[in-house]
Amino acid sequence: MMTTDRRQFLATGATAAVAGGAFLAAMPGVVRADEPAKGDTIAQRLRALVPGATNEQGEYALPSLPYGFDAVSEVIDAETMQIHHDKHHANYVKGLKDGEAALVKAHASGDYDQIGALSNKVAFNGGGHMLHCIFWDCIGPDNMGGEPKGSLAKQIETDFGGHKPFWAHFASAAKGVQGSGWAILAWSYGGNKLVIMQAQNQHLNTQWGIMPLLTLDVWEHAYYLKYKNDRGGYVDAFPKIINWGRIEKRFEILRG
Numbered sequence: 001m002m003t004t005d006r007r008q009f010l011a012t013g014a015t016a017a018v019a020g021g022a023f024l025a026a027m028p029g030v031v032r033a034d035e036p037a038k039g040d041t042i043a044q045r046l047r048a049l050v051p052g053a054t055n056e057q058g059e060y061a062l063p064s065l066p067y068g069f070d071a072v073s074e075v076i077d078a079e080t081m082q083i084h085h086d087k088h089h090a091n092y093v094k095g096l097k098d099g100e101a102a103l104v105k106a107h108a109s110g111d112y113d114q115i116g117a118l119s120n121k122v123a124f125n126g127g128g129h130m131l132h133c134i135f136w137d138c139i140g141p142d143n144m145g146g147e148p149k150g151s152l153a154k155q156i157e158t159d160f161g162g163h164k165p166f167w168a169h170f171a172s173a174a175k176g177v178q179g180s181g182w183a184i185l186a187w188s189y190g191g192n193k194l195v196i197m198q199a200q201n202q203h204l205n206t207q208w209g210i211m212p213l214l215t216l217d218v219w220e221h222a223y224y225l226k227y228k229n230d231r232g233g234y235v236d237a238f239p240k241i242i243n244w245g246r247i248e249k250r251f252e253i254l255r256g
């Protein structure tokens, strides 16, 4: 779905961005990794909605960010971004790979004594990996803030009565997560409408038959250095770094 040259360009660009601050921020219309090409299959289009979740060998991998750690410092400081990406997200990738490998081993040996713990490990870390891939895609220095436009704005109007009531609902879900979790705006292809979920941890209190469009991480590791215990302050500032252009793109990819 993507030429090697384009992949290499994107990988090189992402590395440069991480090393040299908001390198790509100055490049208008930069193409993010894993955007589908014309004629891609449904599977390829869906894969594009969890950008960077797997590498070219098809293995789970930590994706490079398409911007520098300091790119969204108006809302989230660079140190938090770096720890969040390099440590927390990396741990979910490791946990997912370890959990799957242990399940393969259990299957080979026929010893399913640990099936409950291993299934939970894969669900937790797998949820964490996918939600973070989407989270990085939903924020950024380019085209940030504002309100959604086009077909997504129309759908938000249909399902929530407009952007303002949508955000009131979404922000309340984010602020009210019990313990650690996420607010998620998703397209329900089962229900043919947008839904807002208030997920706990990485994998609980969610639905089937949905694809997340916007994910807001409200684990303390996402905001603690700057906001301490003030999750509400973080959620209220978050709209300044939402990349609605990317979320509209995600919606278009999903709807074909």
Ligand code: MN3
Binding pocket: 084, 088, 132, 217, 219, 221, 222
């Ligand atoms: Mn997180």
